[in-house]
Amino acid sequence: MTAPHAVISGASIAGLSAAWWLRRTGWSVTVVERAPRFRDGGQNVDVRGVARQVLERMGLVEAVRAVNTTETGTVLVDRDGAVRAELPSDGTDGATAELEVLRGDFARTILDALPAGVQFVYGEQIDDVDDGGLATGRVTVTTSAGRVLHADLLVVAEGVRSRTRARVFGAPGDVDTRDLGVTMAFGTIPRTEADDDRWRWYNAVEGRQVHLRPDPYGTTRAILAFAGDDDDLTGTDRDELVRRLRARYADAGWESERVLDGFASSDDLYLDVLTQVRMPSWRRGRVCVIGDAAWCVTPMGGGGASLALTSGYVLAASLSRVDTSSGPLDRQALDAALGAFDEWMRPLVDDVQGIPRGIVHFAYPQTELGLAARGVADKVMTSRLMQPVVARITRVADTDRPLPTIVDVERV
Numbered sequence: 001m002t003a004p005h006a007v008i009s010g011a012s013i014a015g016l017s018a019a020w021w022l023r024r025t026g027w028s029v030t031v032v033e034r035a036p037r038f039r040d041g042g043q044n045v046d047v048r049g050v051a052r053q054v055l056e057r058m059g060l061v062e063a064v065r066a067v068n069t070t071e072t073g074t075v076l077v078d079r080d081g082a083v084r085a086e087l088p089s090d091g092t093d094g095a096t097a098e099l100e101v102l103r104g105d106f107a108r109t110i111l112d113a114l115p116a117g118v119q120f121v122y123g124e125q126i127d128d129v130d131d132g133g134l135a136t137g138r139v140t141v142t143t144s145a146g147r148v149l150h151a152d153l154l155v156v157a158e159g160v161r162s163r164t165r166a167r168v169f170g171a172p173g174d175v176d177t178r179d180l181g182v183t184m185a186f187g188t189i190p191r192t193e194a195d196d197d198r199w200r201w202y203n204a205v206e207g208r209q210v211h212l213r214p215d216p217y218g219t220t221r222a223i224l225a226f227a228g229d230d231d232d233l234t235g236t237d238r239d240e241l242v243r244r245l246r247a248r249y250a251d252a253g254w255e256s257e258r259v260l261d262g263f264a265s266s267d268d269l270y271l272d273v274l275t276q277v278r279m280p281s282w283r284r285g286r287v288c289v290i291g292d293a294a295w296c297v298t299p300m301g302g303g304g305a306s307l308a309l310t311s312g313y314v315l316a317a318s319l320s321r322v323d324t325s326s327g328p329l330d331r332q333a334l335d336a337a338l339g340a341f342d343e344w345m346r347p348l349v350d351d352v353q354g355i356p357r358g359i360v361h362f363a364y365p366q367t368e369l370g371l372a373a374r375g376v377a378d379k380v381m382t383s384r385l386m387q388p389v390v391a392r393i394t395r396v397a398d399t400d401r402p403l404p405t406i407v408d409v410e411r412v
């Protein structure tokens with residue numbers, strides 16, 4: 001019996017989770033990653049809700065805990081750094097979750113624990129997809145290096161700006177991308193004595209935020225986030241990016257200047273123009289899309305890493321119901337399995353994507369008046385009385401539904 005073959009494009013959290021679980025359930029797996037080698041780097045993400053169960057099933061809770069960012073809580077600070085409110089971080093899914101981890105550390109933890117036999121192709125990307133349909137029973141991909149791979153399933157896990165998604169789902173209505181009007185610049189800066197083990201969050205007028213968070217490496221992770229689409233920073237090099245951020249944050253106060261000085265020599269600046277991705281269907285023929293490529297929820301929704309991890313498991317569980325013992329995967333059975341995947345994942349995604357209108361204005365006040373109103377709201381929101389409401393906001397990837405079971409898990 002030949003094992004069914006999956007090509008997975010993208011070696012971050014979604015792609016590696018899918019590789020882990022598909023290999024574990026008997027698939028032959030090839031991962032294609034555009035970067036020349038495994039991508040470390042990236043800032044704070046967390047494992048919440050049902051993703052914790054997936055991590056438990058992978059036996060990786062302690063491995064993730066071992067690289068925890070060390071963050072213990074979240075506070076809102078004023079221009080002088082004084083704490084004006086503290087967000088609840090009790091339990092597993094508070095503002096600071098129990099499992100906080102840097103994206104690169106999380107992805108590497110999964111990579112290091114992959115079952116034997118997963119093949120990797122680095123430094124190439126998919127240039128052509130031929131979903132041969134019923135006649136061939138396979139999907140054929142050709143990479144930028146001319147490598148030809150035949151597979152029963154192509155899993156696209158390329159993140160929010162996925163190129164292969166655009167190639168396969170190019171018809172009007174296939175993919176709805178929504179720019180939320182918020183830009184975030186993430187980077188690592190030197191730690192100072194004053195940096196503690198909390199996430200410190202500062203709001204300034206003109207829709208500007210500054211965030212400082214601890215990491216486990218003796219440095220500090222900083223974010224400059226702002227609302228407004230007057231300045232598109234995508235594609236700018238580091239020096240130009242820092243120059244334009246300096247202009248924007250000139251009078252913002254608190255630690256802005258220090259963050260910008262740090263960014264000026266940081267080698268991991270990462271810019272994200274927050275974009276939600278919505279797709280009415282995540283499958284077409286023998287191709288499916290998972291993770292940010294399928295449903296980017298953005299840091300404003302939260303839970304992107306948890307959904308990405310969960311999606312690899314749910315995909316493998318859905319596919320484990322298909323009989324693979326008699327030749328190539330039957331297209332109808334595959335479609336039913338991918339349909340089951342969609343049905344299970346979609347409520348989790350919808351729950352996070354339904355960001356209320358006006359939240360950007362609330363989160364990024366433009367005027368002193370708006371900032372004062374936000375200050376009052378923060379006091380109310382963080383009062384004991386409102387804790388259940390706040391807890392609901394930070395509870396993402398959460399469900400009462402049991403995870404789908406994997407049929408015959410010990411195949412590998």
Ligand SMILES: Cc1cc2nc3c(=O)[nH]c(=O)nc-3n(C[C@H](O)[C@H](O)[C@H](O)COP(=O)(O)OP(=O)(O)OC[C@H]3O[C@@H](n4cnc5c(N)ncnc54)[C@H](O)[C@@H]3O)c2cc1C
Nearest residue numbers: 010012013014034042043125158159186291292304305308
């Ligand atoms: C380097 C990096 C840094 C990040 N930093 C942050 C951060 O600081 N804060 C935050 O909230 N989120 C960050 N993210 C996003 C966060 O990791 C995701 O929201 C979440 O974890 C979902 O993961 P994903 O696997 O779906 O997508 P991603 O983590 O975006 O991974 C996509 C993967 O696909 C690869 N790829 C892209 N295009 C192609 C292609 N055409 N062919 C093959 N491979 C391709 C990418 O190199 C990457 O490895 C970062 C992502 C990356 C890749």
